[in-house]
Amino acid sequence: MTSRLHRARRNDILLIASLVFLALVGILLSLFLRRDGAYCVITKNGEEVGRFSLSADREITYYEEDGVGFNTVRIENGRVSVTAASCPDKICVRSRAIRYHGETVVCLPHGLVVTVYGDEEGPDIIV
Amino acid sequence: MSEKTKKLTFLALSCTLALMLSYIESLLPPVVTSVPGIKMGLANLVIITVLYLYGLKEAAAVSLLRLVMTFLLFGNPLTALYSLAGAVISLLAMALFKRLRLFSTVGVSVTGGVLHNLGQILVAIVLFDSLSIGYYMLILTLTGTLAGALIGITASFLIKRLENVYKHHS
């Protein structure tokens, strides 16, 4: 009985240590391997609605079908962010500006996703 | 009190507590700002306690009732979908690992915490049709493991205290 508990405790620690280790290695790798973004793709409910280079500053507003709800996406100094939105949670507005390949800003209520991609054409996934 | 009344009272109380924990969690800043709606799953403290004291059926009932109530009170169908995916996958994993007897309550809670996040990320990937969201699983594995461990330690104290009063099978 006690030995089973003992073994379970040891397994707990092994589990926690290996998960933390894997996550940390993954995070470090992704920090070292991250590439600067070249352009961003904006999708609404899974469909692409815009694709822009990050090298030219601009501001675009996407309206909901009702014509009232909106998200304003701004590209500035090679970073992209959502600067204004009518969604109730405003999480997209509070997300920090993104600039690396694979990073995303999501507006859940409006189904809007902004993703940054690197030089190569087309989406590929970072590890 | 009859055994049945005692059990019903306990499960009702668990639901309320789980609901309160979900509410408290909704006030905390998000774990990953870029993917809205992802939660650590504080309510898992209650779910795992019920799982150990009664079983999978009872834990699933409390979990489901908690989800429905959260939805009715501060409902948003999309966040409800996240919570549902997270809750189902984490409860099934916890029940499986509890049965396997590989880990103590803490390890079981950690698998629940990590898979809770995995369930939500999978929903977000499908919902937004964006594989790059999967990248956030790295940071969520870290937070899920730590939150799961803390919840597991707290739950093991709770279970020890409550099992003399409530446990219905030995």
Ligand SMILES: [Zn+2]
């Ligand atoms: Zn938003």
